[in-house]
Amino acid sequence: MNTPKDLLVVGVGTMGRPYLDAAARLGLRVRAVESAAAWDSRPTDLAETFYRVDGHEEEAWAGAVAAAVAERVPDGVISFAEPQVMAGALVQERLGLPGPSLHAAVVSRNKALQRATFAAQGIAQPEHLLVSDLAEAREWMLERLPVVVKPLTLAGSEGVELVRTAAEADDIVARRSAEGKVLVEEAVEGPEYSWEALVRDGEVLFENVTAKETTLPPYFVELTHRPGHRFDDAELAQQVRKLTYGVLAAIGMRTGLVHLEFKVGRRGPALMEIAVRTPGDYLPDAISLSYGFDLYEAVVRLALGLPVDELVRTSPVSWSATHFPITDPGTIKSIEGVDDASAHPSVVRVRLRKRPGDLVRPLTSSSQRMGHVLVNAASPTEREDALKHVRETLRITVGNTSTEQNTAE
Ligand SMILES: Nc1ncnc2c1ncn2[C@@H]1O[C@H](COP(=O)(O)OP(=O)(O)O)[C@@H](O)[C@H]1O
Numbered sequence: 001m002n003t004p005k006d007l008l009v010v011g012v013g014t015m016g017r018p019y020l021d022a023a024a025r026l027g028l029r030v031r032a033v034e035s036a037a038a039w040d041s042r043p044t045d046l047a048e049t050f051y052r053v054d055g056h057e058e059e060a061w062a063g064a065v066a067a068a069v070a071e072r073v074p075d076g077v078i079s080f081a082e083p084q085v086m087a088g089a090l091v092q093e094r095l096g097l098p099g100p101s102l103h104a105a106v107v108s109r110n111k112a113l114q115r116a117t118f119a120a121q122g123i124a125q126p127e128h129l130l131v132s133d134l135a136e137a138r139e140w141m142l143e144r145l146p147v148v149v150k151p152l153t154l155a156g157s158e159g160v161e162l163v164r165t166a167a168e169a170d171d172i173v174a175r176r177s178a179e180g181k182v183l184v185e186e187a188v189e190g191p192e193y194s195w196e197a198l199v200r201d202g203e204v205l206f207e208n209v210t211a212k213e214t215t216l217p218p219y220f221v222e223l224t225h226r227p228g229h230r231f232d233d234a235e236l237a238q239q240v241r242k243l244t245y246g247v248l249a250a251i252g253m254r255t256g257l258v259h260l261e262f263k264v265g266r267r268g269p270a271l272m273e274i275a276v277r278t279p280g281d282y283l284p285d286a287i288s289l290s291y292g293f294d295l296y297e298a299v300v301r302l303a304l305g306l307p308v309d310e311l312v313r314t315s316p317v318s319w320s321a322t323h324f325p326i327t328d329p330g331t332i333k334s335i336e337g338v339d340d341a342s343a344h345p346s347v348v349r350v351r352l353r354k355r356p357g358d359l360v361r362p363l364t365s366s367s368q369r370m371g372h373v374l375v376n377a378a379s380p381t382e383r384e385d386a387l388k389h390v391r392e393t394l395r396i397t398v399g400n401t402s403t404e405q406n407t408a409e
């Protein structure tokens with residue numbers, strides 16, 4: 001008799017739940033490590049044991065993972081998001097389990113370490129400077145405006161700011177000089193994309209380009225993602241391939257899901273960052289719809305060394321998108337059109353996190369967005385029709401609107 005494989009999922013929340021669903025379908029034995037914040041809503045029917053993490057730091061996650069492993073050694077580990085990447089990679093390395101590799105995990109967790117590693121490998125990326133105090137970067141910034149200032153280890157555009165003028169440079173130095181180590185980069189101007197890939201022992205089994213729309217500067221919050229993008233320009237497609245495969249080689253990526261972001265500027269594609277974890281923004285849901293296979297199940301299979309070749313499809317069969325409705329800052333007076341937007345045949349779901357009476361802050365990072373819409377259509381044109389329908393029908397009205405405008409409309 002075959003004993004079921006034993007999977008440890010590190011970080012579940014809402015967005016990681018499809019990993020547990022896939023594991024249940026595969027008949028796996030599942031345990032999960034979960035944050036205190038998500039503890040009360042943990043899906044107790046989908047895992048036999050949950051280990052609670054008290055604290056947000058990656059060391060706290062590593063501690064809980066170590067405790068789970070001490071209790072029983074799993075056959076595979078999946079780390080969900082940035083704070084869980086190191087905890088997973090440490091035990092994968094220690095136990096010889098499939099994973100991105102400790103090198104890939106460490107480099108991916110630090111944007112300055114990424115820049116340093118990739119510079120040595122000739123990977124196209126912005127000119128950059130690492131300083132221990134932003135005041136040290138003042139001259140460098142002034143010579144290169146516009147520039148971007150960013151923290152080394154945060155995510156979701158938190159703390160990422162565009163600096164366009166000398167006055168803005170003085171302002172940001174005054175505001176953020178006490179922050180400590182930061183990265184300053186030449187601002188790449190042009191459209192933004194991400195690249196998602198399934199990798200096994202360094203070999204790319206599946207890859208997808210997602211086109212992005214973000215808010216206007218200075219905060220770049222992501223608003224719409226469209227998977228299944230193709231570059232018609234053969235030279236650009238070749239440069240993108242060189243960049244993406246070059247980054248995988250440079251980090252020594254072994255096995256799992258990667259999410260890489262780049263912008264196409266005047267000098268061609270330039271790397272923003274690489275992550276060796278689940279992409280955010282419900283992108284795996286959109287990618288699964290676009291390609292007609294369950295990306296989560298593929299990740300589960302890779303984590304356990306199970307075959308994936310029968311499952312994975314490499315060409316789009318459908319045209320999906322995730323969209324994040326936004327509104328001006330203020331207190332929400334009314335939300336209208338949810339039913340109307342949901343009724344569109346290409347709208348899969350509309351899930352809003354805010355209600356009338358809730359406060360909407362100026363949009364400076366992904367975490368401040370108010371919910372998402374998932375779309376799936378039979379053609380790129382129908383996808384655009386569905387997105388237009390959502391933008392037109394979903395009306396979120398706020399009172400006491402501030403004068404600050406940061407929408408991309
Ligand atoms: N050097 C840059 N030039 C232009 N835009 C940038 C640059 N660095 C970051 N951005 C913008 O800010 C966003 C967030 O920065 P990123 O480095 O990806 O950090 P995060 O981990 O917060 O996602 C990017 O997706 C991009 O839109």
Ligand SMILES: [Mg+2]
Pocket residue numbers: 156157261272273
């Ligand atoms: Mg990013």
